[in-house]
Amino acid sequence: MGRSWPRTLVxxxxxxxxxxxxxxxxxxxxxxxxxxRNAGALAPLQAKHPHLVFVRCDLSDLASLSAFATDLVAAHPDLACLINNAGLQHNLLFDESGSTAESIRQEIDVNLTAPITLTRALLPHLRSRPAAWVVNVTSGLAFAPKRGAAVYSATKAGLHLFTQALRLQMQGQSVRVVEAIMPLVDTPMTQGRGRDKLPAEAAAAQILEGLRVGRQDIWVGKARGIPWLQRIAPGVLGRIMQAG
Incomplete structure (x- = not known):
């Protein structure tokens, strides 16, 4: 991505x-x-890059997102790209004691309801731009669920279908709707599980390269094999997903 890329919300x-x-x-x-929510994590980057602005927001506070979007657009009218990347996963079986109504609500709110709500709140502004992007980061688990991540898998499947529907709705308009499908990536969320994880930097670089060349579906790393496995060997795909 070069300097010509527009202001982006991540x-x-x-x-x-x-x-x-x-x-x-x-x-x-x-x-x-x-x-x-953690400004300190970005302090070293902000010291080097004054064009980087930290924006505090709790995505689980759904009622505040509309006003948040209004204030954001007022402060940054050149915003033209939204990357819905935030995610939460409780890695446990659905019927374990740790799986509660509250934990279920948290995953659904952060992974599905928040990106849909934030997209809806920003869409009028994005449609007013000459060119704009909504990028939804999903997962291979949207296509074959993991035994220990039933709710997470369901939210990513929901975000996948929302992306497809929004893409249809935005046909002929200035907003491009993109899905970035992740394999198992080495992040704090996946700490202590899985093998041969893709480094987060590599995953991010592939997302940005996909945007640069104009892809609407960006299959990252090993996720590139998912469409083929869905057609040829869906059982194999299901077994692979359990390894994460």
Whole structure:
């Protein structure tokens, strides 16, 4: 991504893939709005890149997102790209004691309801721009669920279908709707599980390269094999997903 890329809002910007995206965008000269709750995680980057702005927001506070979007657009009218990256996963079986109504609500709110709500709140502004992007970061688990991540898998499947529907709705308009499908990536969320994980920096670089060349579906790393496995060997795909 070069300096011509527009101001970009990255959710979940203080950790994992979001932090890597924020770093790469900032280093390319892109003005970045880094959404998160831990300003300290971005302090070293902000010291080097004054065009990087930390934006504090709790995505689980759904009622506040409409006003948040209004204030954000007023302060940054050149915003033209939204990357819905933030995610939460409780790695446990659905019927274990740790799986509660509250934990279920948290995953659904952060992974699905928040990106849909934030997209809806920003869409009128994005449609007013000559060119704009909504980028939804999903997962291979949207296509084959993991035994220990039933709710997470369901939210990513929901975000996948929302992306497809929004893409249909935006046909012929200035907003491009992109899905970035992740394999198992080495982030704090996946700490202590899985093998051969893709580094977060590599995942972020592939997302940005996919955007640069105009892809609408960006299959990252090993996720590139998912469409083929879905057609040829869906059982194999299901077994692979259990390894994460």
């Amino acid at each position: 959710t979940g910007a203080t950790s994992g893939i979001g932090l890597a995206l924020t770093r790469l965008l900032a280093e390319s000269g892109t003005p970045v709005l880094a959404l998160g």
